[in-house]
Amino acid sequence: MATAAIDERLAEGLAGHGLEGFDVAYVLGSGLGAFAEGLEDSIEVPFEDVDGMPASSVPGHAGRFVLGTLGGVRVLVQQGRVHLYEGRHPAEVTASVRAFARLGCRALLLTNAAGGLDPDWSLPCLMRITDHVNLQGSAPLKHSERGHGTPYHPAMGEALVEAAAAGDVELKSGVYLGLSGPAYETPAEIGYFARCGIQAVGMSTVAEAAAAHAVGMRVAGLSCITNPGAGLAAGPLSHDEVVEAGAAIASIAGRLLAEAGPRLVAASTD
Ligand code: HPA
DSSP states (O other): OHHHHHHHHHHHHHHHHHHHOOSSEEEOTTTGGGGGGEEEEEEEGGGGGGOOOOOOOOTTTOOOOEEEEEEEEEEEEEOOOOGGGGGHHHHHHTHHHHHHHHHHHOEEEEEEEEOOOOOSSSSSSSEEEEEEEOSSSSSSSSTTOOOOOOOOOHHHHHHHHHHHTTTTOEEEEEEEOOOOOOSSOOOOHHHHHTTTTTOOOSSHHHHHHHHHHHHHOOOEEEEEEEEEOOTTTSHHHHOOHHHHHHHHHHHHHHHHHHHHHHHHHHTOOO
């Protein structure tokens, strides 16, 4: 599958709907979509109307783009994403962030829902991703691309920390582990990852972060830790529980996302 063809087509598709000229892009995971309703002068376009955008089949992912103004900057919100576990190719999973870069956007905030591995954190909570471990088992970069160092830019991380302070939002920080899913982890896996020093596990973000970094964007990552990792609390995990916990913290996350916009834009230019 030719990566360039997909993201080039998608960039044209986005521009064709007026979804261009934005300073920062937010990719919102399960449960965090309500934030987009607070954007001013917004236009909304469902994924299925945009040529080149693969549709998401995950409940809790609205599947639309919203472009609007927030704190004086233009923000494109991608509400929902496609995942490897939906049978998508890494070129499809990374197509939108590559398209954003093609449209001249330099700042990217990736959010996700994740399981938490630190028993001392009270959940749900928000975590700045300081770095990630990619155990998805597929390569998000094209053979001509090189990934150097962490995809998460320190100035973008600092922008999140400042936004949290301004919005009076508690923000943890830690390492996110990306798995391909769709099954949740076993308790043995969670125990293993915890011993490896991982703070959060999820099924997205790592491919988009690596690709966006490789094409020159500055990336920030935010996990909404919705549940303790498997085996750390009684009972099995469910996607409904993840969506509910995301909804419970959505307004707090919204404050952080609103404060973050202008700060991320400032951090994406020297
Ligand atoms: N594991 C993997 N992905 C997740 C989890 C989890 O516990 N919670 C939300 N997304």
